Amino acid sequence: MPKITFSQSDGSSITVDASLDQSVMQAAVAAGIDGILAECGGNAMCSTCHVYVEPEQLGLLADLSAEEDDMLDCAEAERRSNSRLACQLPVTTDLDGLRLEVPDAF
Secondary structure (H helix, E strand, O other): OOEEEEEOOOOOEEEEEOOOOOEHHHHHHHHOOOOOOOOOOOOOOOOOOEEEEOHHHHHHOOOOOHHHHHHHOOOOOOOOOOEEEHHHOEOOHHHOOEEEEOOOOO
């Protein structure tokens, strides 16, 4: 099982085991990660699963879709070059060791 680490603004972090049949958002929700609300259930319609990916790990991820790109413009937290929606990131073995920062605001 790939391990994904979610860091909070207070410096704390939690590493979760993620199944290959779920998205990064689903793994976060299952583990009760603070700041990942997933209000739309993974349909890229709310940006409440906005995360910042460690810049050196961006190459592990598929490119942004137009839909995800548009939703990130609506996120409450600052959009950065490493912003992604966790619901649009399927868990793969390549993501083992992925490190994400959860923004303070959605």
